[in-house]
Amino acid sequence: MTAATDAHLRRLPKVELHCHVEGAARASTIKELADKNGVTFPVDDPADLYRFSSLNQFLSIYDVVCASLQTADDFRRITYEALEDGAAAGVRYREMFFSPGFVIRLGVPVETVWDGVRAGLLDARADLDLNARMVLDFDKPTGPAHALEMAEFAASVGDRDVLVGMGADSVERGVDHLAFKTAFEHAGRQGLRRTIHAGEDGPVDNIAVAVRELGCERIDHGTCLLDDAALTAELAERQIPLTVCPTSNVTIAHIVPDIASHPFARQRAAGVLVTVNSDDPGMMAFDIADEYVAVARAYGYSLEDMEAISLAGIDASWAPADEKAALRTRFLSEFDGLRAELGCAPRAG
Numbered sequence: 001m002t003a004a005t006d007a008h009l010r011r012l013p014k015v016e017l018h019c020h021v022e023g024a025a026r027a028s029t030i031k032e033l034a035d036k037n038g039v040t041f042p043v044d045d046p047a048d049l050y051r052f053s054s055l056n057q058f059l060s061i062y063d064v065v066c067a068s069l070q071t072a073d074d075f076r077r078i079t080y081e082a083l084e085d086g087a088a089a090g091v092r093y094r095e096m097f098f099s100p101g102f103v104i105r106l107g108v109p110v111e112t113v114w115d116g117v118r119a120g121l122l123d124a125r126a127d128l129d130l131n132a133r134m135v136l137d138f139d140k141p142t143g144p145a146h147a148l149e150m151a152e153f154a155a156s157v158g159d160r161d162v163l164v165g166m167g168a169d170s171v172e173r174g175v176d177h178l179a180f181k182t183a184f185e186h187a188g189r190q191g192l193r194r195t196i197h198a199g200e201d202g203p204v205d206n207i208a209v210a211v212r213e214l215g216c217e218r219i220d221h222g223t224c225l226l227d228d229a230a231l232t233a234e235l236a237e238r239q240i241p242l243t244v245c246p247t248s249n250v251t252i253a254h255i256v257p258d259i260a261s262h263p264f265a266r267q268r269a270a271g272v273l274v275t276v277n278s279d280d281p282g283m284m285a286f287d288i289a290d291e292y293v294a295v296a297r298a299y300g301y302s303l304e305d306m307e308a309i310s311l312a313g314i315d316a317s318w319a320p321a322d323e324k325a326a327l328r329t330r331f332l333s334e335f336d337g338l339r340a341e342l343g344c345a346p347r348a349g
């Protein structure tokens with residue numbers, strides 16, 4: 001067993017599958033875009049923008065972020081910068097959410113959002129040492145008509161290599177998840193992969209509905225999965241991944257008091273395919289490398305554990321099989337190189 005140092009974990013190659021482009025926006029960029037677009041910026045120093053202590057405060061900051069995003073170029077910029085920051089945290093492959101529901105309400109067409117997001121992603125692919133694809137999230141509380149509209153838009157984007165899937169986010173309480181069946185079925189028929197935020201602030205039944213009724217192939221968060229032993233066994237058997245965001249569950253949703261109390265380690269021990277993700281790295285000022293450090297410390301994980309968690313991200317991704325194989329080869333080679341450079345024992349086997 002090898003100790004996992006913070007510096008080593010920061011440089012470990014990673015896959016990230018749960019990261020929102022809006023939540024990854026740099027405060028300094030939002031300040032510039034707010035000024036450009038005539039939006040009142042609520043604090044003097046951009047560094048103070050992302051200080052929040054409750055979910056309501058977090059959501060009001062989120063409103064400022066969304067109001068500041070108005071043109072395709074605004075979306076291009078935050079998408080590019082989110083991937084640049086990801087690359088600096090060791091991300092080699094990311095499937096990133098964008099949630100047009102918020103800005104559509106403010107009058108920005110979904111086509112404008114998509115044009116910008118797509119351009120930012122393609123620029124990042126050209127410039128950075130990483131690959132990424134996008135997942136369009138609809139806003140669950142807005143209801144099933146909005147969900148279907150987003151599924152139809154996603155289906156109209158022919159390029160599955162850039163827009164790989166559809167998901168759904170925001171609060172769960174009081175939301176009937178079964179009502180999204182038509183939207184998810186439409187997305188599935190059009191070749192879009194499917195995921196959903198479930199079991200975060202809502203009951204474990206939402207996870208059951210997602211995997212048994214909505215055709216979801218992944219669950220975002222899934223924090224309360226262990227409440228249902230049969231469902232836990234089903235997810236482990238079907239290897240349906242969870243995109244877990246432990247620190248977000250502590251600081252944004254306040255589901256658990258600290259990471260040590262988070263069920264991640266118990267879910268992993270139960271054979272569930274769990275992955276580590278940052279959720280909103282800009283707004284939390286906490287990226288996926290910080291998350292790897294936090295998880296390793298909280299559960300006493302070794303470097304071997306953390307390398308295995310990194311590889312689980314490849315398994316859980318929607319990259320084509322040949323790309324997954326290439327990522328795996330690259331990651332193993334990087335694991336070896338980092339161990340040699342940082343004076344660790346070679347990997348076993």
Ligand SMILES: [Zn+2]
Pocket residue numbers: 018020169197220279
């Ligand atoms: Zn999320």
